[in-house]
Amino acid sequence: MTSNTPRLLFFAGSARAASHSKRLAKLGERIADANGIAATFADLGDYPMPLYDGDLEERDGPPDTARKFEALMRVHTGIFIASPEYNASITPLLKNTLDWISRIRTDDGQKTDVFKTRVFALGSTSPGGMGGLRALNAVRPVLELGLGALVLPDQFAVPRAHEAYDDHGHLRNKDSQESFKSLIQKLARAAHVLHG
Ligand SMILES: Cc1cc2nc3c(=O)[nH]c(=O)nc-3n(C[C@H](O)[C@H](O)[C@H](O)COP(=O)(O)O)c2cc1C
Known part of the structure; x- marks a missing residue:
């Protein structure tokens, strides 16, 4: 590679x-x-972080798990985030993760550039009929406005998540399966343009 x-x-x-x-x-x-696209799945459960607290940060700095996750992001050029919807918004887990990572500083005191140098794509899913799409209206500005990330305009939602998959783990709705594939291919192309 x-x-x-x-x-x-x-x-x-x-x-x-x-x-x-x-x-x-x-x-x-x-x-x-x-x-044929190199890909990694990561579980945020493997990167537990305390709830962000400025005093905690002043005392200990960002947790090692935040540094490890930032390092993982850094070895990838495109990042897909699947977001659940909690009360029409982002989950505390996702916001807390992004907040801690945004506080990481380089050895010379600069803010991490990990958000500004990757391409992001968003998807949501929920047992409800809208597939958690409203969460993305909250996730997108956090990434774009808050963190300066490039986020593809295309996004993807899977409604009725509990019945959306066939026995092979593919989406039963073939159009949805194809849309997801197209989004992933677009993310890979965009990552290549940014880093190629
Ligand atoms: C606090 C809370 C708020 C929720 N609010 C919404 C909501 O606004 N819209 C929605 O479609 N589902 C909502 N749900 C249901 C979640 O979509 C559902 O629990 C989903 O399975 C969570 O994502 P996960 O399966 O990836 O953990 C909510 C769930 C919780 C726990």
Whole structure:
């Protein structure tokens, strides 16, 4: 693999064992892999972080788990986030993760550039009929306005998550499966343009 081969990271804004969002992120990894795109799935449950607190930060700095996750992001050029919807918004887990990572400083005191130098794509899923789409209206400005990230305008939602998958773990709705594949391919191309 050359240094400018796109590498995609897939993760979800839920750490729940039976999370629909993790299932979507894992499907994304499988689709990427099946289409010759290097991909990794990461579980935020493996990167536990305390709730952000300025006093905690002053005392200890960002947790090691935030540094590890930032390092993982750094070895990928495109990042897909599958977000659940909590009360029409972002989950505390996802916001807390992004907040801690945004506080990481380089050795010379500069803010991490990990958000500004990757391309992001968003998807949501929920047992409800809207597929958690309203969460993305909250996730997008956090990334774009708050963190200066480039986020693809295309986004993807899987409604009725509990009945959306066939026995092979693919989306029953073939149009949805194709849309997800197209989004992943677009993310890989955009990552390549930015890093190629
Ligand atoms: C606090 C809370 C708020 C929720 N609010 C919404 C909501 O606004 N819209 C929605 O479609 N689902 C809502 N849900 C249901 C979640 O979409 C559902 O629990 C989903 O499975 C969570 O994502 P996960 O499966 O990836 O953990 C909410 C769930 C919780 C726990």
